[in-house]
Structure formats: structure tokens, C-alpha cells
Amino acid sequence: MAVFNFPQTGPYGLLTEEHFSAIKQFKEFVSRNPQNHTSNLQKLAYVLPQNYGWGMRAAKDKIWGVWPADEQSPGIWSDLGNLVGNYSYDFDIVYASGWTRVFAKQHYKTLIWWNGIIRQLS
Numbered sequence: 001m002a003v004f005n006f007p008q009t010g011p012y013g014l015l016t017e018e019h020f021s022a023i024k025q026f027k028e029f030v031s032r033n034p035q036n037h038t039s040n041l042q043k044l045a046y047v048l049p050q051n052y053g054w055g056m057r058a059a060k061d062k063i064w065g066v067w068p069a070d071e072q073s074p075g076i077w078s079d080l081g082n083l084v085g086n087y088s089y090d091f092d093i094v095y096a097s098g099w100t101r102v103f104a105k106q107h108y109k110t111l112i113w114w115n116g117i118i119r120q121l122s
Helices: 017-032 073-087 100-107
Strands: 044-048 092-095 110-113 118-120
Touching: 044 073, 044 100, 092 100, 100 110
Parallel strands: 044 092, 044 110
Antiparallel strands: 110 118
16 A cells, blocks of 8 residues: 655645544454455556556546646546456556566566556566
8 A cells, every 4th residue: 555645734744633544444454354366467457657646536637636637647547448448457557666577577467558568578
């Protein structure tokens, strides 16, 4: 789980006691309900730009809940709509990083990058 926290709004950034409570409840739920994870090697992953915090609720959704959508948002929205149409929700969304290719080889057969690059991994 990742939490974006903009530091200039209050003593805990954007986070309130309600947020901390929700994080604690989520942690407790996950601890009480462990999941059996199977291999994703037959799955694909859509790779977002590094640290991209776009809300994914609409093409013009905000980035990190604060800034307006950028020039990449409509294309990513369209890509995700096409993936849902073709694969239902049987794909993962991951962030680009220095570890993406290394990690992905162990977990995915196909990577589809936000910029149109498609990589088949073996």
C-alpha cells in the first residue's frame, strides 16, 4: 500500500486521524485474512509512469488529488478501458521504476507501458 502525503497543509500533511484509522483497519484486515497468491506468469501488467498519482476515476481526474490531469491521462484512461474490455479485470497495474523489468520477468508474461511499448517477457 502507498499513501501520498503533501506536507504543506497540516501537522500530518493531508492525512487526518480518520485516514490513520483507515490504514490501521486495513492492516488489521490483511493480517486476519491472508491471501494465497498464485503465479501471475500468464497475466499482463500495465505500467504507469514512475510515481504517477493520477486518480484513474475519469480521463480528467486529478493527479494526487491536487493537480489537474496532464497530457498523459487521457491516453492512459483509454488504454485501461481497452484492457478492461479485452481482459476484464484480469491484469495488474504497476509503476515504472528501476526494478520494473527485473521484477516483471518473475511475475508477468507481458508488459504494456503507458507510452505504447509492449514487451513480451520470457
